[in-house]
Amino acid sequence: MEMVQGIDLSGNQLSSFIPSAIASCSALEYLDLSHNIFEGPITDSVSKLRNLQELDISNNKLSGTIPESLQNLTVLTILNVSFNLLKGEIPKAGPFTKLTASSFRGNPELCGQWIFSLPACPSAGSSGRLWNFHKLFKYITFVISFLVVYCLYVSLLYRYFFGKRNVEQPSIEFPHPRISYKELSTATNGFAKGNLLGVGGVGSVYKGVLDNGTLIAVKALNLEDEAAHKSFNIECQVLGKTRHRNIIKLITSCSNLDFKGLVFEFMSNGSLERHLHCDAGKCNIGGVCKMDLQTSTDSHGRCPWLGISPS
Structure with a gap:
Protein backbone atom coordinates (compact mmCIF):
# COMPACT_ATOMS: atom_id res chain seq x y z
CA MET A 1 0.00 0.00 0.00
CA GLU A 2 2.52 2.56 -1.16
CA MET A 3 0.01 5.42 -1.25
CA VAL A 4 -1.84 4.74 2.02
CA GLN A 5 -1.82 7.82 4.27
CA GLY A 6 -3.26 6.44 7.50
CA ILE A 7 -3.17 3.05 9.26
CA ASP A 8 -5.02 2.40 12.55
CA LEU A 9 -4.71 -1.12 13.99
CA SER A 10 -5.09 -0.09 17.64
CA GLY A 11 -7.02 -2.03 20.27
CA ASN A 12 -6.44 -5.54 18.91
CA GLN A 13 -4.26 -8.44 20.03
CA LEU A 14 -1.63 -8.24 17.31
CA SER A 15 1.66 -9.74 18.44
CA SER A 16 5.24 -10.46 17.32
CA PHE A 17 7.44 -7.68 15.93
CA ILE A 18 6.48 -4.53 14.08
CA PRO A 19 6.88 -5.63 10.44
CA SER A 20 9.82 -4.10 8.61
CA ALA A 21 7.68 -3.99 5.44
CA ILE A 22 6.01 -0.91 6.91
CA ALA A 23 8.82 1.06 5.26
CA SER A 24 7.21 0.47 1.85
CA CYS A 25 4.26 2.69 2.85
CA SER A 26 6.18 5.75 1.74
CA ALA A 27 3.19 8.13 1.81
CA LEU A 28 2.14 7.18 5.35
CA GLU A 29 1.29 10.17 7.56
CA TYR A 30 -0.57 8.52 10.48
CA LEU A 31 0.29 5.19 12.14
CA ASP A 32 -1.48 3.85 15.26
CA LEU A 33 -0.43 0.43 16.59
CA SER A 34 -1.31 1.13 20.23
CA HIS A 35 -2.98 -1.28 22.67
CA ASN A 36 -1.65 -4.48 21.10
CA ILE A 37 1.00 -7.05 22.13
CA PHE A 38 3.86 -6.03 19.83
CA GLU A 39 7.26 -6.88 21.28
CA GLY A 40 10.92 -6.56 20.42
CA PRO A 41 12.69 -3.35 19.43
CA ILE A 42 11.26 -0.40 17.51
CA THR A 43 12.29 -1.24 13.97
CA ASP A 44 14.46 1.22 12.03
CA SER A 45 11.99 0.79 9.18
CA VAL A 46 9.73 3.34 10.86
CA SER A 47 12.42 5.99 10.39
CA LYS A 48 12.11 5.57 6.63
CA LEU A 49 8.55 6.95 6.69
CA ARG A 50 9.67 10.50 5.94
CA ASN A 51 6.06 11.79 5.63
CA LEU A 52 5.03 10.44 9.04
CA GLN A 53 3.38 13.11 11.21
CA GLU A 54 1.77 11.02 13.99
CA LEU A 55 3.08 7.77 15.49
CA ASP A 56 1.37 5.94 18.40
CA ILE A 57 2.88 2.63 19.54
CA SER A 58 1.89 2.93 23.20
CA ASN A 59 0.60 0.13 25.44
CA ASN A 60 2.58 -2.73 23.90
CA LYS A 61 5.58 -4.79 25.06
CA LEU A 62 8.25 -3.08 22.98
CA SER A 63 11.74 -3.26 24.45
CA GLY A 64 15.22 -1.92 23.81
CA THR A 65 16.12 1.69 23.13
CA ILE A 66 14.43 4.35 21.03
CA PRO A 67 16.27 4.40 17.67
CA GLU A 68 18.22 7.58 17.01
CA SER A 69 17.14 7.27 13.38
CA LEU A 70 13.70 8.58 14.41
CA GLN A 71 15.37 11.99 14.68
CA ASN A 72 15.28 12.09 10.87
CA LEU A 73 11.46 12.28 10.82
CA THR A 74 11.41 16.05 10.45
CA VAL A 75 7.60 16.38 10.04
CA LEU A 76 6.77 14.17 13.03
CA THR A 77 4.76 16.22 15.54
CA ILE A 78 3.05 13.57 17.70
CA LEU A 79 4.87 10.56 19.18
CA ASN A 80 3.55 8.23 21.89
CA VAL A 81 5.70 5.33 23.10
CA SER A 82 4.26 5.25 26.63
CA PHE A 83 3.66 2.07 28.65
CA ASN A 84 6.18 -0.25 27.03
CA LEU A 85 9.45 -1.79 28.26
CA LEU A 86 11.78 0.74 26.66
CA LYS A 87 15.00 1.82 28.32
CA GLY A 88 18.05 3.97 27.79
CA GLU A 89 18.55 7.52 26.65
CA ILE A 90 15.90 9.40 24.67
CA PRO A 91 17.23 11.00 21.45
CA LYS A 92 17.85 14.75 21.70
CA ALA A 93 17.40 16.09 18.16
CA GLY A 94 14.71 16.41 15.53
CA PRO A 95 11.10 16.00 16.69
CA PHE A 96 12.22 14.97 20.19
CA THR A 97 13.02 18.59 21.05
CA LYS A 98 9.29 19.42 21.07
CA LEU A 99 7.99 16.39 22.99
CA THR A 100 6.97 16.20 26.67
CA ALA A 101 7.20 13.51 29.33
CA SER A 102 3.66 12.30 28.53
CA SER A 103 5.01 10.72 25.35
CA PHE A 104 7.32 8.43 27.37
CA ARG A 105 5.45 7.65 30.62
CA GLY A 106 5.20 4.05 31.76
CA ASN A 107 8.81 3.31 30.77
CA PRO A 108 10.68 3.67 34.09
CA GLU A 109 14.06 2.86 32.55
CA LEU A 110 13.95 5.69 30.00
CA CYS A 111 15.99 8.78 30.84
CA GLY A 112 16.70 12.20 29.40
CA GLN A 113 17.27 15.34 31.46
CA TRP A 114 16.22 17.63 28.60
CA ILE A 115 12.68 16.20 28.88
CA PHE A 116 10.95 17.92 31.80
CA SER A 117 10.31 15.63 34.83
CA LEU A 118 12.36 12.75 33.40
CA PRO A 119 15.55 11.67 35.25
CA ALA A 120 19.01 12.29 33.89
CA CYS A 121 20.80 9.28 32.47
CA PRO A 122 23.38 7.82 34.88
CA SER A 123 27.05 7.80 34.02
CA ALA A 124 29.00 4.54 33.90
CA GLY A 125 30.63 5.20 37.29
CA SER A 126 27.36 5.84 39.07
CA SER A 127 25.54 2.67 37.94
CA GLY A 128 26.40 0.80 41.14
CA ARG A 129 25.19 3.62 43.38
CA LEU A 130 22.03 3.87 41.28
CA TRP A 131 21.36 0.15 41.70
CA ASN A 132 21.69 0.47 45.48
CA PHE A 133 19.38 3.46 45.45
CA HIS A 134 16.77 1.45 43.54
CA LYS A 135 16.96 -1.31 46.15
CA LEU A 136 16.52 1.20 48.98
CA PHE A 137 13.63 2.85 47.14
CA LYS A 138 11.83 -0.47 46.68
CA TYR A 139 12.31 -1.33 50.34
CA ILE A 140 10.92 2.03 51.49
CA THR A 141 7.99 1.70 49.09
CA PHE A 142 7.19 -1.75 50.46
CA VAL A 143 7.24 -0.52 54.07
CA ILE A 144 5.02 2.47 53.31
CA SER A 145 2.54 0.28 51.39
CA PHE A 146 2.40 -2.19 54.28
CA LEU A 147 1.71 0.59 56.79
CA VAL A 148 -1.04 2.07 54.63
CA VAL A 149 -2.77 -1.30 54.24
CA TYR A 150 -2.44 -2.00 57.97
CA CYS A 151 -3.96 1.38 58.89
CA LEU A 152 -6.87 0.79 56.53
CA TYR A 153 -7.45 -2.63 58.06
CA VAL A 154 -7.47 -1.25 61.61
CA SER A 155 -9.78 1.57 60.54
CA LEU A 156 -12.29 -0.87 59.02
CA LEU A 157 -12.24 -3.03 62.18
CA TYR A 158 -12.84 0.03 64.34
CA ARG A 159 -15.77 1.18 62.23
CA TYR A 160 -17.27 -2.30 62.26
CA PHE A 161 -17.10 -2.85 66.03
CA PHE A 162 -17.58 0.71 67.29
CA GLY A 163 -19.57 2.35 64.52
CA LYS A 164 -23.28 3.05 64.58
CA ARG A 165 -24.34 -0.38 63.46
CA ASN A 166 -27.76 -0.11 65.07
CA VAL A 167 -28.82 2.75 62.82
CA GLU A 168 -30.50 1.27 59.79
CA GLN A 169 -30.09 3.36 56.72
CA PRO A 170 -31.78 2.57 53.43
CA SER A 171 -29.46 1.33 50.75
CA ILE A 172 -30.25 1.19 47.08
CA GLU A 173 -27.98 -0.66 44.72
CA PHE A 174 -27.96 0.00 41.02
CA PRO A 175 -25.64 -2.44 39.30
CA HIS A 176 -23.59 -0.91 36.52
CA PRO A 177 -22.45 -3.55 34.02
CA ARG A 178 -19.00 -3.45 32.45
CA ILE A 179 -19.13 -2.55 28.77
CA SER A 180 -15.83 -2.22 26.94
CA PHE A 266 -32.27 4.59 24.27
CA MET A 267 -35.53 6.59 24.07
CA SER A 268 -37.31 6.44 20.75
CA ASN A 269 -39.46 9.56 21.10
CA GLY A 270 -36.93 11.98 19.73
CA SER A 271 -35.33 14.97 21.39
CA LEU A 272 -36.83 17.84 23.37
CA GLU A 273 -35.74 20.15 20.58
CA ARG A 274 -37.94 18.29 18.10
CA HIS A 275 -40.95 18.72 20.38
CA LEU A 276 -40.36 22.44 20.82
CA HIS A 277 -39.44 23.43 17.26
CA CYS A 278 -40.75 22.83 13.78
CA ASP A 279 -41.21 19.20 12.72
CA ALA A 280 -42.83 18.24 9.41
CA GLY A 281 -44.73 21.55 9.19
CA LYS A 282 -46.67 21.07 12.45
CA CYS A 283 -45.85 24.51 13.87
CA ASN A 284 -47.60 27.57 15.17
CA ILE A 285 -46.54 31.04 14.20
CA GLY A 286 -43.07 31.61 15.56
CA GLY A 287 -41.85 28.05 15.03
CA VAL A 288 -43.27 26.46 18.18
CA CYS A 289 -44.92 23.04 17.81
CA LYS A 290 -48.62 22.62 18.44
CA MET A 291 -48.58 21.02 21.88
CA ASP A 292 -51.60 21.67 24.06
CA LEU A 293 -52.15 20.45 27.64
CA GLN A 294 -54.00 17.37 26.41
CA THR A 295 -51.02 16.36 24.26
CA SER A 296 -48.31 17.03 26.80
CA THR A 297 -49.94 15.77 30.04
CA ASP A 298 -50.80 12.34 31.38
CA SER A 299 -54.06 11.14 32.93
CA HIS A 300 -53.28 13.00 36.17
CA GLY A 301 -52.71 16.36 34.48
CA ARG A 302 -48.92 16.20 34.80
CA CYS A 303 -46.26 16.83 32.18
CA PRO A 304 -43.96 13.83 32.64
CA TRP A 305 -41.60 14.75 29.80
CA LEU A 306 -40.95 18.11 31.49
CA GLY A 307 -41.09 16.83 35.06
CA ILE A 308 -43.79 19.38 36.09
CA SER A 309 -47.49 19.49 36.90
CA PRO A 310 -50.11 22.26 36.33
CA SER A 311 -49.83 23.22 40.01
Whole structure:
Protein backbone atom coordinates (compact mmCIF):
# COMPACT_ATOMS: atom_id res chain seq x y z
CA MET A 1 0.00 0.00 0.00
CA GLU A 2 2.52 2.56 -1.16
CA MET A 3 0.01 5.42 -1.25
CA VAL A 4 -1.84 4.74 2.02
CA GLN A 5 -1.82 7.82 4.27
CA GLY A 6 -3.26 6.44 7.50
CA ILE A 7 -3.17 3.05 9.26
CA ASP A 8 -5.02 2.40 12.55
CA LEU A 9 -4.71 -1.12 13.99
CA SER A 10 -5.09 -0.09 17.64
CA GLY A 11 -7.02 -2.03 20.27
CA ASN A 12 -6.44 -5.54 18.91
CA GLN A 13 -4.26 -8.44 20.03
CA LEU A 14 -1.63 -8.24 17.31
CA SER A 15 1.66 -9.74 18.44
CA SER A 16 5.24 -10.46 17.32
CA PHE A 17 7.44 -7.68 15.93
CA ILE A 18 6.48 -4.53 14.08
CA PRO A 19 6.88 -5.63 10.44
CA SER A 20 9.82 -4.10 8.61
CA ALA A 21 7.68 -3.99 5.44
CA ILE A 22 6.01 -0.91 6.91
CA ALA A 23 8.82 1.06 5.26
CA SER A 24 7.21 0.47 1.85
CA CYS A 25 4.26 2.69 2.85
CA SER A 26 6.18 5.75 1.74
CA ALA A 27 3.19 8.13 1.81
CA LEU A 28 2.14 7.18 5.35
CA GLU A 29 1.29 10.17 7.56
CA TYR A 30 -0.57 8.52 10.48
CA LEU A 31 0.29 5.19 12.14
CA ASP A 32 -1.48 3.85 15.26
CA LEU A 33 -0.43 0.43 16.59
CA SER A 34 -1.31 1.13 20.23
CA HIS A 35 -2.98 -1.28 22.67
CA ASN A 36 -1.65 -4.48 21.10
CA ILE A 37 1.00 -7.05 22.13
CA PHE A 38 3.86 -6.03 19.83
CA GLU A 39 7.26 -6.88 21.28
CA GLY A 40 10.92 -6.56 20.42
CA PRO A 41 12.69 -3.35 19.43
CA ILE A 42 11.26 -0.40 17.51
CA THR A 43 12.29 -1.24 13.97
CA ASP A 44 14.46 1.22 12.03
CA SER A 45 11.99 0.79 9.18
CA VAL A 46 9.73 3.34 10.86
CA SER A 47 12.42 5.99 10.39
CA LYS A 48 12.11 5.57 6.63
CA LEU A 49 8.55 6.95 6.69
CA ARG A 50 9.67 10.50 5.94
CA ASN A 51 6.06 11.79 5.63
CA LEU A 52 5.03 10.44 9.04
CA GLN A 53 3.38 13.11 11.21
CA GLU A 54 1.77 11.02 13.99
CA LEU A 55 3.08 7.77 15.49
CA ASP A 56 1.37 5.94 18.40
CA ILE A 57 2.88 2.63 19.54
CA SER A 58 1.89 2.93 23.20
CA ASN A 59 0.60 0.13 25.44
CA ASN A 60 2.58 -2.73 23.90
CA LYS A 61 5.58 -4.79 25.06
CA LEU A 62 8.25 -3.08 22.98
CA SER A 63 11.74 -3.26 24.45
CA GLY A 64 15.22 -1.92 23.81
CA THR A 65 16.12 1.69 23.13
CA ILE A 66 14.43 4.35 21.03
CA PRO A 67 16.27 4.40 17.67
CA GLU A 68 18.22 7.58 17.01
CA SER A 69 17.14 7.27 13.38
CA LEU A 70 13.70 8.58 14.41
CA GLN A 71 15.37 11.99 14.68
CA ASN A 72 15.28 12.09 10.87
CA LEU A 73 11.46 12.28 10.82
CA THR A 74 11.41 16.05 10.45
CA VAL A 75 7.60 16.38 10.04
CA LEU A 76 6.77 14.17 13.03
CA THR A 77 4.76 16.22 15.54
CA ILE A 78 3.05 13.57 17.70
CA LEU A 79 4.87 10.56 19.18
CA ASN A 80 3.55 8.23 21.89
CA VAL A 81 5.70 5.33 23.10
CA SER A 82 4.26 5.25 26.63
CA PHE A 83 3.66 2.07 28.65
CA ASN A 84 6.18 -0.25 27.03
CA LEU A 85 9.45 -1.79 28.26
CA LEU A 86 11.78 0.74 26.66
CA LYS A 87 15.00 1.82 28.32
CA GLY A 88 18.05 3.97 27.79
CA GLU A 89 18.55 7.52 26.65
CA ILE A 90 15.90 9.40 24.67
CA PRO A 91 17.23 11.00 21.45
CA LYS A 92 17.85 14.75 21.70
CA ALA A 93 17.40 16.09 18.16
CA GLY A 94 14.71 16.41 15.53
CA PRO A 95 11.10 16.00 16.69
CA PHE A 96 12.22 14.97 20.19
CA THR A 97 13.02 18.59 21.05
CA LYS A 98 9.29 19.42 21.07
CA LEU A 99 7.99 16.39 22.99
CA THR A 100 6.97 16.20 26.67
CA ALA A 101 7.20 13.51 29.33
CA SER A 102 3.66 12.30 28.53
CA SER A 103 5.01 10.72 25.35
CA PHE A 104 7.32 8.43 27.37
CA ARG A 105 5.45 7.65 30.62
CA GLY A 106 5.20 4.05 31.76
CA ASN A 107 8.81 3.31 30.77
CA PRO A 108 10.68 3.67 34.09
CA GLU A 109 14.06 2.86 32.55
CA LEU A 110 13.95 5.69 30.00
CA CYS A 111 15.99 8.78 30.84
CA GLY A 112 16.70 12.20 29.40
CA GLN A 113 17.27 15.34 31.46
CA TRP A 114 16.22 17.63 28.60
CA ILE A 115 12.68 16.20 28.88
CA PHE A 116 10.95 17.92 31.80
CA SER A 117 10.31 15.63 34.83
CA LEU A 118 12.36 12.75 33.40
CA PRO A 119 15.55 11.67 35.25
CA ALA A 120 19.01 12.29 33.89
CA CYS A 121 20.80 9.28 32.47
CA PRO A 122 23.38 7.82 34.88
CA SER A 123 27.05 7.80 34.02
CA ALA A 124 29.00 4.54 33.90
CA GLY A 125 30.63 5.20 37.29
CA SER A 126 27.36 5.84 39.07
CA SER A 127 25.54 2.67 37.94
CA GLY A 128 26.40 0.80 41.14
CA ARG A 129 25.19 3.62 43.38
CA LEU A 130 22.03 3.87 41.28
CA TRP A 131 21.36 0.15 41.70
CA ASN A 132 21.69 0.47 45.48
CA PHE A 133 19.38 3.46 45.45
CA HIS A 134 16.77 1.45 43.54
CA LYS A 135 16.96 -1.31 46.15
CA LEU A 136 16.52 1.20 48.98
CA PHE A 137 13.63 2.85 47.14
CA LYS A 138 11.83 -0.47 46.68
CA TYR A 139 12.31 -1.33 50.34
CA ILE A 140 10.92 2.03 51.49
CA THR A 141 7.99 1.70 49.09
CA PHE A 142 7.19 -1.75 50.46
CA VAL A 143 7.24 -0.52 54.07
CA ILE A 144 5.02 2.47 53.31
CA SER A 145 2.54 0.28 51.39
CA PHE A 146 2.40 -2.19 54.28
CA LEU A 147 1.71 0.59 56.79
CA VAL A 148 -1.04 2.07 54.63
CA VAL A 149 -2.77 -1.30 54.24
CA TYR A 150 -2.44 -2.00 57.97
CA CYS A 151 -3.96 1.38 58.89
CA LEU A 152 -6.87 0.79 56.53
CA TYR A 153 -7.45 -2.63 58.06
CA VAL A 154 -7.47 -1.25 61.61
CA SER A 155 -9.78 1.57 60.54
CA LEU A 156 -12.29 -0.87 59.02
CA LEU A 157 -12.24 -3.03 62.18
CA TYR A 158 -12.84 0.03 64.34
CA ARG A 159 -15.77 1.18 62.23
CA TYR A 160 -17.27 -2.30 62.26
CA PHE A 161 -17.10 -2.85 66.03
CA PHE A 162 -17.58 0.71 67.29
CA GLY A 163 -19.57 2.35 64.52
CA LYS A 164 -23.28 3.05 64.58
CA ARG A 165 -24.34 -0.38 63.46
CA ASN A 166 -27.76 -0.11 65.07
CA VAL A 167 -28.82 2.75 62.82
CA GLU A 168 -30.50 1.27 59.79
CA GLN A 169 -30.09 3.36 56.72
CA PRO A 170 -31.78 2.57 53.43
CA SER A 171 -29.46 1.33 50.75
CA ILE A 172 -30.25 1.19 47.08
CA GLU A 173 -27.98 -0.66 44.72
CA PHE A 174 -27.96 0.00 41.02
CA PRO A 175 -25.64 -2.44 39.30
CA HIS A 176 -23.59 -0.91 36.52
CA PRO A 177 -22.45 -3.55 34.02
CA ARG A 178 -19.00 -3.45 32.45
CA ILE A 179 -19.13 -2.55 28.77
CA SER A 180 -15.83 -2.22 26.94
CA TYR A 181 -14.94 0.34 24.29
CA LYS A 182 -14.78 -2.47 21.73
CA GLU A 183 -18.39 -3.46 22.52
CA LEU A 184 -19.53 0.16 22.20
CA SER A 185 -17.68 0.54 18.90
CA THR A 186 -19.33 -2.63 17.56
CA ALA A 187 -22.75 -1.56 18.81
CA THR A 188 -22.52 1.81 17.01
CA ASN A 189 -20.84 0.51 13.83
CA GLY A 190 -17.62 2.25 14.81
CA PHE A 191 -19.44 5.43 15.87
CA ALA A 192 -20.63 5.85 12.30
CA LYS A 193 -22.36 9.01 11.12
CA GLY A 194 -25.45 6.94 10.33
CA ASN A 195 -25.80 6.23 14.06
CA LEU A 196 -25.34 9.85 15.13
CA LEU A 197 -28.33 11.15 17.10
CA GLY A 198 -27.04 14.61 17.89
CA VAL A 199 -24.10 16.79 18.89
CA GLY A 200 -23.94 18.70 22.19
CA GLY A 201 -21.61 21.12 23.88
CA VAL A 202 -19.08 18.52 25.06
CA GLY A 203 -19.71 15.48 22.90
CA SER A 204 -21.81 13.50 20.45
CA VAL A 205 -24.56 10.93 21.02
CA TYR A 206 -24.81 7.73 18.97
CA LYS A 207 -27.49 5.05 18.76
CA GLY A 208 -26.31 1.47 19.28
CA VAL A 209 -27.42 -2.12 19.77
CA LEU A 210 -25.57 -4.43 22.18
CA ASP A 211 -25.06 -8.12 21.49
CA ASN A 212 -28.02 -8.97 23.75
CA GLY A 213 -30.33 -6.74 21.69
CA THR A 214 -30.45 -3.82 24.13
CA LEU A 215 -30.90 -0.43 22.46
CA ILE A 216 -28.53 2.16 23.90
CA ALA A 217 -27.53 5.78 23.41
CA VAL A 218 -23.78 6.39 23.77
CA LYS A 219 -22.60 9.87 24.69
CA ALA A 220 -18.99 10.10 23.49
CA LEU A 221 -17.22 13.10 25.01
CA ASN A 222 -14.82 15.30 23.09
CA LEU A 223 -11.62 14.91 25.14
CA GLU A 224 -10.06 17.94 23.47
CA ASP A 225 -12.56 20.08 25.40
CA GLU A 226 -11.44 20.57 29.02
CA ALA A 227 -15.08 20.93 30.10
CA ALA A 228 -15.76 17.36 28.90
CA HIS A 229 -13.67 15.82 31.70
CA LYS A 230 -15.55 17.79 34.36
CA SER A 231 -18.90 17.00 32.74
CA PHE A 232 -18.05 13.27 32.66
CA ASN A 233 -17.23 13.16 36.38
CA ILE A 234 -20.33 15.12 37.37
CA GLU A 235 -22.69 13.02 35.26
CA CYS A 236 -21.21 9.78 36.62
CA GLN A 237 -21.64 10.95 40.21
CA VAL A 238 -25.14 12.36 39.83
CA LEU A 239 -26.83 10.11 37.27
CA GLY A 240 -25.22 6.98 38.73
CA LYS A 241 -27.18 7.49 41.97
CA THR A 242 -30.33 9.19 40.68
CA ARG A 243 -33.51 7.38 39.67
CA HIS A 244 -36.60 9.26 38.49
CA ARG A 245 -39.18 8.55 35.85
CA ASN A 246 -38.43 11.85 34.11
CA ILE A 247 -34.66 11.34 34.01
CA ILE A 248 -33.12 8.96 31.48
CA LYS A 249 -31.38 5.97 33.08
CA LEU A 250 -27.58 5.77 33.04
CA ILE A 251 -26.61 2.15 32.32
CA THR A 252 -22.85 2.46 32.79
CA SER A 253 -19.76 4.42 31.75
CA CYS A 254 -16.64 3.59 29.78
CA SER A 255 -13.34 5.36 30.32
CA ASN A 256 -9.75 4.88 29.19
CA LEU A 257 -6.86 7.08 28.08
CA ASP A 258 -8.39 7.81 24.68
CA PHE A 259 -12.14 7.61 25.31
CA LYS A 260 -14.74 8.69 27.83
CA GLY A 261 -18.38 7.82 27.26
CA LEU A 262 -21.70 7.41 29.03
CA VAL A 263 -24.17 4.66 28.11
CA PHE A 264 -27.87 5.47 28.49
CA GLU A 265 -31.12 3.69 27.76
CA PHE A 266 -32.27 4.59 24.27
CA MET A 267 -35.53 6.59 24.07
CA SER A 268 -37.31 6.44 20.75
CA ASN A 269 -39.46 9.56 21.10
CA GLY A 270 -36.93 11.98 19.73
CA SER A 271 -35.33 14.97 21.39
CA LEU A 272 -36.83 17.84 23.37
CA GLU A 273 -35.74 20.15 20.58
CA ARG A 274 -37.94 18.29 18.10
CA HIS A 275 -40.95 18.72 20.38
CA LEU A 276 -40.36 22.44 20.82
CA HIS A 277 -39.44 23.43 17.26
CA CYS A 278 -40.75 22.83 13.78
CA ASP A 279 -41.21 19.20 12.72
CA ALA A 280 -42.83 18.24 9.41
CA GLY A 281 -44.73 21.55 9.19
CA LYS A 282 -46.67 21.07 12.45
CA CYS A 283 -45.85 24.51 13.87
CA ASN A 284 -47.60 27.57 15.17
CA ILE A 285 -46.54 31.04 14.20
CA GLY A 286 -43.07 31.61 15.56
CA GLY A 287 -41.85 28.05 15.03
CA VAL A 288 -43.27 26.46 18.18
CA CYS A 289 -44.92 23.04 17.81
CA LYS A 290 -48.62 22.62 18.44
CA MET A 291 -48.58 21.02 21.88
CA ASP A 292 -51.60 21.67 24.06
CA LEU A 293 -52.15 20.45 27.64
CA GLN A 294 -54.00 17.37 26.41
CA THR A 295 -51.02 16.36 24.26
CA SER A 296 -48.31 17.03 26.80
CA THR A 297 -49.94 15.77 30.04
CA ASP A 298 -50.80 12.34 31.38
CA SER A 299 -54.06 11.14 32.93
CA HIS A 300 -53.28 13.00 36.17
CA GLY A 301 -52.71 16.36 34.48
CA ARG A 302 -48.92 16.20 34.80
CA CYS A 303 -46.26 16.83 32.18
CA PRO A 304 -43.96 13.83 32.64
CA TRP A 305 -41.60 14.75 29.80
CA LEU A 306 -40.95 18.11 31.49
CA GLY A 307 -41.09 16.83 35.06
CA ILE A 308 -43.79 19.38 36.09
CA SER A 309 -47.49 19.49 36.90
CA PRO A 310 -50.11 22.26 36.33
CA SER A 311 -49.83 23.22 40.01
